[in-house]
Amino acid sequence: VAKEKGNRYHFFDAALNAYITRRMIIEVELKKAIDRNELVLFYQPKIKLSTGEMVGMEALLRWDHPKLGSISPTEFIPVAEETGQITAIGEWVLRTACHQNKVWQDQGFQSLSVSVNVSARQFEQGDFIKIVEKALYDSGLNPKFLELEITESIMQNTCESIQALKEVRELGVKTSIDDFGTGYSSLHVLKELPIDTIKIDKSFIDDIENKTNLSIIKTIIDIGLNLNLDIIAEGIEMQEQFNTLDRLNCGYGQGYLFSRPVPANEFQKKISDEMIA
Ligand code: C2E
Ligand code: CA
Ligand code: CA
Ligand code: CA
Numbered sequence: 635v636a637k638e639k640g641n642r643y644h645f646f647d648a649a650l651n652a653y654i655t656r657r658m659i660i661e662v663e664l665k666k667a668i669d670r671n672e673l674v675l676f677y678q679p680k681i682k683l684s685t686g687e688m689v690g691m692e693a694l695l696r697w698d699h700p701k702l703g704s705i706s707p708t709e710f711i712p713v714a715e716e717t718g719q720i721t722a723i724g725e726w727v728l729r730t731a732c733h734q735n736k737v738w739q740d741q742g743f744q745s746l747s748v749s750v751n752v753s754a755r756q757f758e759q760g761d762f763i764k765i766v767e768k769a770l771y772d773s774g775l776n777p778k779f780l781e782l783e784i785t786e787s788i789m790q791n792t793c794e795s796i797q798a799l800k801e802v803r804e805l806g807v808k809t810s811i812d813d814f815g816t817g818y819s820s821l822h823v824l825k826e827l828p829i830d831t832i833k834i835d836k837s838f839i840d841d842i843e844n845k846t847n848l849s850i851i852k853t854i855i856d857i858g859l860n861l862n863l864d865i866i867a868e869g870i871e872m873q874e875q876f877n878t879l880d881r882l883n884c885g886y887g888q889g890y891l892f893s894r895p896v897p898a899n900e901f902q903k904k905i906s907d908e909m910i911a
Pocket of ligand 1: 706707724813868870889891
């Protein structure tokens with residue numbers, strides 16, 4: 635036993651320890667994040683590729699902790715999903731995004747649709763539909779200007795979750811399949827879920843010149859057109875990617891080429907500049 639206690643093992647223990655400690659801190663601090671107003675929504679424009687006009691924006695969550703600094707959603711969302719905190723956080727995101735969009739509409743900006751990311755776990759709460767209804771009612775936002783982005787992982791959920799998705803859509807809310815093509819059952823998803831939009835995953839866009847990626851993108855666009863769904867590509871960073879996607883009749887796009895996700899005040903400046911232009 636003593637022999638196994640070499641330096642390597644000590645190093646491993648230390649790394650694991652640091653990981654567990656950080657995770658525990660995140661879990662504890664996240665409980666207070668909403669009340670302390672540490673959560674913020676950033677917004678990233680969605681662009682109609684054929685005209686270049688902005689049609690909507692995706693709300694992306696940021697957590698600014700006073701001591702830990704800015705924590706990425708890729709780090710804290712999985713923790714929130716595991717602990718169930720995603721329920722309260724998701725509700726805050728939904729309410730904030732609906733409210734903000736209505737404020738912009740009331741200020742006279744062109745009506746844009748706001749997309750909100752929803753974890754599969756949120757559909758497991760029995761009252762998800764009520765939460766969406768209440769966010770719409772309290773904000774006064776027309777349901778057609780709200781879109782929910784879900785991932786294929788919702789297929790692992792019970793029938794009740796899929797039923798909840800159907801009911802949300804019956805309210806007039808739009809639905810989108812995020813990261814499309816990365817799951818194991820993408821085609822099955824299209825058959826089973828009531829959706830309006832397919833979002834082609836960034837991994838296919840990154841190396842769009844690759845023959846396999848290009849074929850996959852073409853196929854997804856074809857399926858989308860045949861099923862009467864909107865297609866949006868995520869992670870467009872370069873003009874060549876834009877050109878290729880536009881040529882392939884991909885309807886919409888999103889990415890750093892157009893804009894990074896920005897805070898609400900900066901986004902507002904963007905849409906007012908666009909209105910003047
Ligand atoms: P996602 O929904 O796939 O969001 C797209 C991610 O790609 C965002 O990262 C966005 O900032 C980033 N991105 C957009 N355009 C580009 C680009 O051109 N290049 C590159 N390299 N990246 C780009 P972000 O904001 O860090 O969010 C990461 C993930 O966290 C999201 O992936 C989503 O799964 C999750 N997330 C964010 N906000 C929420 C939320 O409110 N609720 C839930 N449940 N998940 C969220
Ligand atoms: Ca998304
Ligand atoms: Ca995505
Ligand atoms: Ca993605």
